[in-house]
Amino acid sequence: MAIKFEQVNYLYPSFDGSNFSALENIDLEISEKGEFITLIGETGSGKSTLVQHMNALLRPATGSVTIYGIKIQKNTNKNKKIKLNPLRQKVGLVFQFPEYQLFEETVLKDIIFGPKNFGVKEDVAIERAKEVIKLVGLTEEYLERSPFNLSGGEKKRVSIAGILAMEPDILVLDEPTSGLDPKGRDALLELFTEIHKKLDxxxxxxxxxxxxxYKYATRVLVMHDSELVFDGNASELFKxxxxxxxxxxxxxxxxxxxxxEKKLDISFNTKPHNVDELFKLMKGVL
Amino acid sequence: MKNIIVGQYVPGKSFLYKMDPRSKILALGILMVSAFVFKDITHIIYMLFGVLLILKIGGIPIMRIARGLRPIMILLLFTFSFQVMFIKTGDVVLETVLTLTYINLGLMVLIILGWYFTRTYIKSRFLFLIFVILGILTMLSLFTPGITISSSNFVVYEDGLLGASFIMVRLIIIVTLSTILTLTTKPTDLNLGLEKILRPLNIVKINSEEIALIISIALRYIPTLLDEANKIMLAQASRGVDFSEGKIKDKVMQIISLLVPMFIISFKRSDDLANAMEARSFIPGNPRSRIHILAWENRDTIVIIFCIVVLISTIAVRVFL
Known part of the structure; x- marks a missing residue:
């Protein structure tokens, strides 16, 4: 198991002394290879808080998160012997808003910033940057541009490229497709499936x-009111x-x-995943 | 970041909360002037007790104020030691020779190293530091075996000690008073009060409404920007920036990686805010109506009269005693 949550609770303190509970009794296991997980739930249900535990940015109030054998608890950070930084290379987290991380003069420098922090040589990092910029659907010309003169969608891609260049084992993305046009969204999702399938x-x-x-996930997690209420595959969920x-x-x-089914008063034995499947089912019935 | 208490409103129910912001600002001004009028240490200590009494009646926990004072501790310590060292009048309180020998130099280094390694485990680090410094000074004056490297006279005069305490108490009073104001007054009320009090400046073509608006926006955005800074730190930490350690060269990079997005986001926010205000038909300088109308009540008048009495009596004390 790459990441294991055990009875994790997390509280956000507020000024009047009371606490807002963002995670309640989360038990979860995520394996290192071969999963394509989507995490869904309404806004404020604790999704972002959950993923920030996955690379030790947040520490649980009670319970523990074990990431690649390193156990993270409430007071883990006090003990300087445990290095949390390497975990962040293994579990790459892309935040929702690219504005929070872009800061260099050029896209290239911004992309190699992450790898360099983890001790990758500059020329190796530059090679990686040239690869990942194409992966996220931009061209090499973008590398010389300033990240602040890009459109929202392009910034998003650059921020994803910045994490991909770190070559993480597990890739976590907080709403990677918000603010993208349908074509760009599909291209990125295809990229993620490719990473998932080819590199396992x-x-x-x-x-x-x-x-x-429904289209991509092999496993779905549903958050509702700070709790993990569903963990299974998509077909089950939508039933x-x-x-x-x-x-x-x-x-x-x-x-x-x-x-x-309702209008024609028929019923199919399975639910289709795409239009072709639906067409076949229809043909079978007619 | 939770220690930032100046400028933070905490809800409550005491009379301090019910007062009109105008009267609170005026009272703060008058009491501050009084704090500066006093010249004698005993009088200012009486005033400190008065301020503590206000806290007690106003139902504000003293610990809360004490926590707010923590950021200015260093400043207090500096002023205190400078005053003690450089005022050389009055009776001699303590005279001693500080001698540095090879043996106690070594001990000193050991103590400092000990402090350096144990400080993370001590809860009140500041007290620990003061304790260590005092300990070293005592050692230098009393324990001096071996070959002397250098020695110097260390003399503390009565006036120095009194003056230092005096300035410290005065600083504490001023900070406490202003903390009371910001603790018990909502930023919006504070702003409205300031605007009304600065109204007379309109005669010299200074628009008090604009100043008040600038202040209120600045106050409003402090928590927002702190929040943003926190998010940026998390985002950069995900890319391997380790804010807790690193060499000086790395530290510079860390700060840049934090500051640049911070600037960009603040500019973007202010731009959005300007558009949102314009969309709601805000035109600078145009008269605006208000939801909240300030009401001056009897208790405000009483408080102001009381403050004026305090001021007059301080002046009387200063002139006649």
């Missing part, structure tokens, strides 16, 4: 898009009655299938 790495994505969940309670909705293709 675990990818964890926070998203609000049920189509993404569940709790969808409404958790403020989620159905992917378009399932919505359409349900409507068809």
């Amino acid at each position: 790495k675990t990818v964890i994505i926070i998203t609000h898009d049920m189509n993404t969940v 569940s009655e709790n969808i409404v309670k958790w403020n989620l909705d159905l992917p378009d293709i399932i919505e359409i299938t349900n409507q068809l």
Whole structure:
């Protein structure tokens, strides 16, 4: 197990002395290889807090998170002997807003900033930067531009490239496709599936898009009111009655299938994953 | 960051909360002037007790204020030691020779090393530091075997000690008073009060409303920017920036990686804010109506009269005693 959560609670302190509980009794295991996990749930349900525990940015109030054999507890940081920094190379976390991390004069310098912090030689890092900039769908010309003169979508890609260049074992992305156009969104999601399939790495994505969940995820985690309420595969999730309670909705293709079944008074044995499958099912019935 | 207490409102119910912000600002001004009028250590200690009494009646825990004083501790310590060292009038309180020998130099180094390695385990580090410094000074004056490297006279005069305590107490009073104001007054009220009090400046073409607006926006954005700074730190930590350690060269890079996004985000925020204000038809200098109207009540008048009495009596004390 690469990451293991055991009875994790996390509290955000507020000024009047009371605490807001952001995570409650989270038990979770994430393996190093081969998972494509989507993390969903309404805003404020604790998704971002959860992923910030995955690379030891936050420490649990009670319980423990074990990342690559290093146990993180409430007072882990007090003990300087445990180096948390290497964990952040292993678990690469891309934040939701690229503005929080871009700061260098050129895109190139910004991308190699992460690898250099983890002791990668500059020329190696530059080679990596040239690779990843193409992976995220930009060209090498972008490397010489200033990160602040880019559009929102381009900034997002550069920030993702900055993490990819660190070559993490597990890639965690907080809403990577927000603010992107449909084409860019699909391209990025394809990139993540490629990383997942070709390099057999675990990818964890926070998203609000049920189509993404249904199309790509091998495993779905649902957060609701600071608790992890579902951990399983997507088909199971969308059969569940709790969808409404958790403020989620159905992917378009399932919505359409349900409507068809209702209107035509038929029922399919399986739920289709895409239009072709639906077409086949329809043919079978007609 | 939780220690930043100056400029932070904490809800409560005492009379300090019910007072009109204008009267509170005026009272603060008058009491501060009184604190500067006093010349004698005993009088200013009486005033300190008065301030503690205000805290007691106002239901503000003294510990809270004490925590707020922590950031200015260093300043207090500096003023105290400079006063003690450089005022050379009055009776001699303590005269001793500080002698540095090879043996106690070695001991001193040992003590400093001991302090350096144990300080992370001690809860009140500041007291520990003071304790260590006093300990070293005592050792230098009393324990002096071996060959002398250098020695110097260390004399403490009564006036130095009194003057130092006097200035320290005065600083504490001023900071406490202003902390009371910001603790018990919502930033919006404070701002409104300031605006009304600065109104007379309109005669000399200084727009008090604009000044008040600038202050209120600045205050409003302190927590927001702290929050942003925290997020940036997390984002950069994810890219391997270790804010807790590193060489000087790395430290510079760390700070740049924090400051540049901070600047960009603040500029973006102010731009957004300007647009949002304009979208709600804010035009600088145009008259605006208000939701909150300040109401001056009897208790405000009483407090102001009381403060004026305090001021007059301090002046009387200064002139006649």
